[in-house]
Amino acid sequence: MTTTEGARRRPWARRAAAKAGPLPWLEAGSGLTDRERALLTAVHGLVGDDGLRAGELGRATYRRDASFLNADPLGVALPWTVEQTAAVVRACRDHGVPFTPRAAGTGLAGGATPTGEGGVRPLVVSVARMDRLRELDVTNRRAWVEPGLVNARLGRAAAVHGLRFAPDPASQIAATLGGNVSTNAGGIHVLTYGVMSQHVLAVELMDADGVVHLLDGTAPELAGIDLRGVSVGGEGTLGIVTGACLRLLPAPPSVGTMLAGFPSLRQAAAMVGDLVTSDRLPDAVELMDARAVGLVEGYANAGYPIDAAAVLLIEFEGLPHAVAAGIDTAEALAQANGATSVTRAQDAAERARIWKGRKAVAGAIAKRAPDFFLQDVVVPRSRLGEMLDAVVAIGERERLEILNVVHAGDGNLHPFVLFDRREQGVLDRVFAAGHDIVTTALDLDGTVTGEHGVGIEKRDFLSQVFSEDDLAVQRAVREAIEPSGLANPDKVLPSTVGCLEARMVPEGAWV
Amino acid sequence: MTTPEPIDRPTPPEPPAVPGPSAPPGTATSPHTVTEPSIFDADLLAQCVQCGFCLSSCPTYEVTHLEEHGPRGRILAMRLADAGDLPLTDPDVKESLETCVQCRACELVCPSLVEFGALIETARTEIARREPPRGLRGLAHRVGFFALARRSWLRAGVAGLAIMQLLRLDRVLPDTVRPARRVRLRELRRGYQRPRGIRTRGPAYVFRGCVMDQMFRATHQAVADVLGSIGYDPRFEPAPPCCGALHTHAGREDQARGLAQQTIRAYAGTEGPIVVDSAGCGAAMKEFGHLLGTPEAEAFSARVVDLSEVVTPAEVAARARPIPLELAYQAPCHGRNVQRLGDLPLALLRAIPELTLIEPDDEHLCCGSGGIYSIEQPDFGNALLEKKDASLQRTGARGVVSGNPGCAMQIARAGWEIHHPAELLARAMRPGGPV
């Protein structure tokens, strides 16, 4: 059994966080309503100088997550403990002020953007300080974690015992497990290992009364209604995840990686279909289109075929002979689908080089344009080719450079829309392109998000995914679990009262 | 520097998404809105996409978990200042930027290639220009930074410290400013010796610097011995007084530029590697090209190397005697994040037989030294030292290897015995041994 130290509740850290002195924002004339002032005063009494920010800079830094959607919070509370969190949440309930749970703020859907309800600004409740690995149970292959523990840290702690935590979102270096639970995060290895939900054994969920409910437990089989399943992907609308028990898996004994270039997007897409329906299911299938490859090669020199219209990066994990057989199958299928080049990694260095290109996408983009908008949609694998063509057409129409990077195995597209926010009016075009990509995916029987969540960004699309009846049931479930409606209002489920005036096109420093 | 597009500013931020009962302070109409010429390179500032990937690598964020103590929040603070929404001297903005250790860990992990070092240096220089440190702190800065650049002053100061330590008078100093390293007068008087041996390569220059030249002479000697044992002709001259790294950190960019120029001039007409055994100085000297933007500076920076860049593990293995020790290895931030030395220094030491090196499990979190940071920001400095101490203890080792004098002095405050990599290498390598 292992535990990590996590954020220390040591005096130095508390002093570093506390910028003591008068609280100017509480004074009259600061524009606060009586209710807001009363709540901030109460929260300040609960968490002290080191646990509350409500000044201009403090609020500004919590206006948004990694999306472009932003709003001004009332303040930010940063409890060190579950008890403090409960007290803060109760104070919100008592004053009728909504709260927005937040962790690392790497979300891309505006889930942690503090939009209020009924004109009341919410209090951001950051769980980042609760970041301990409570328990690593090697024998039973599971870990109890606090919500603020960074995904990659669990991975490192598990690796010491030959174990791994499978969900590996690209943001795992900073994103937290509480955030991963709340967005039902995915990653490169979703194809065989599934998304976050498959790896959560139990969730501790705090409701708006500050009461913590243990949903499910560590027993291998659960009885009754799967509330744990309901709570995963709640994006903070069901309350605050204050702990979770996660499944760990044995680290694979061997890995095989292959890179194949194709003369057309459609051929690459066909290859993906053949591969996934073959008797050797790969663990990762990543597709990059010619623009992405061209940009990455110019930057990282990973040896990708720049004359190809699309490249596929295919990986198998498991026992050596199974991995070898998988790669053989993949190579044969690639040839059958007209691949113009096939590279099999012979050793760890070559594998790293193949991955280097995929991992250098952000850096390559940075060299090209200062900003990107990362979209996330899913289409059935059989429609992948059509979808990829449509994305290219949308880019041409909006005069925007769009790179297709795809978790191809499960039809999850991540088009990167490149732009420079300093260009007049560009954000309108970016959002128009983003919108069209989603509607195209819907037209192709796909859905609005693969792994980044709904948040605000995709909220109003849900009416196109679900029937009114479905949505009513979802609303009823949410109300049953979180009747106060104070937990992250206005997110995920489309509002019944009309469109939320989200700041879809922010300006100035807020972009 | 380019002028930003009009779309960016001076447009003040709009009201929040959901109409509130009252305009929140500082958003609708900011009381501070001023239009000033931008001090930042607009392209550098625009590069951050606010993804947050850097958060977990930032030591100060690890202490408080506040966005404003993390790279993303600091960049936003700079953007707000740049847009005129908040002045750079706003107490919160200033605090956010001045609590940065400048460890540059964020730069190493940033997928979008944000040059955080350049940004924070610009911001700190501007803050120091607008609100220079006052009172006792101001005096200490003026005298201190002046003395660093004058060898005789520094020497007198360090001799004074040695005497104070001898008489145990240093106990009156508060814990955060009291150097943990014992200085001996004998050490101060000790001269450098050019090692004898067969010269198969050209000259290599040991950079002596300011504090190192007074307090860490044995380290410089060790570097020279190692260089000598692989055939270089080590030189201790020229000896410019100071590289200006600490000045850059403190936002004293003019002084830093002057010292950089002085250093470059001193080496004019020489050829061969300039070997730097302080990771912080090496990092600063490798960035002279960036700081001064002249071809001479670029050429100079290209000559600057860490010991691990001129000596190979094979050369060590061929000559080394065993050192049966178990030590924790701490990679100084400026070697890792700025010089990007990667595993080179560790690989070099691992070539020494029987020397076991254990890396702490703290993901290379900064120890909180940061030049004079530990003195200026004791809450952060101590919190980070506490974390570093804990992770070093978890290694089970009794001593620590560190290639930066600042880190060495900081970690020594927690009671650790510190070894410089060069000293271990010198101990292990026989001069003129089998090749």
Ligand SMILES: Cc1cc2nc3c(=O)[nH]c(=O)nc-3n(C[C@H](O)[C@H](O)[C@H](O)COP(=O)(O)OP(=O)(O)OC[C@H]3O[C@@H](n4cnc5c(N)ncnc54)[C@H](O)[C@@H]3O)c2cc1C
């Ligand atoms: C460049 C980039 C790449 C990305 N790649 C991927 C990827 O490959 N796969 C993927 O799945 N995601 C990816 N993401 C999205 C993001 O990292 C994930 O959604 C992640 O799970 C968010 O975690 P976080 O800790 O940052 O949460 P936050 O962004 O802080 O919050 C996300 C949502 O969860 C809620 N929340 C957070 N913590 C809690 C809690 N303890 N209790 C209740 N609600 C909570 C918030 O209210 C919000 O709605 C990427 C993001 C970026 C910027």
Ligand code: SF4
């Ligand atoms: S500095 Fe880099 S890693 Fe950090 S938020 Fe900005 S773009 Fe992301």
Ligand code: SF4
């Ligand atoms: S330089 Fe270091 S302390 Fe400063 S923001 Fe970057 S990671 Fe944090």
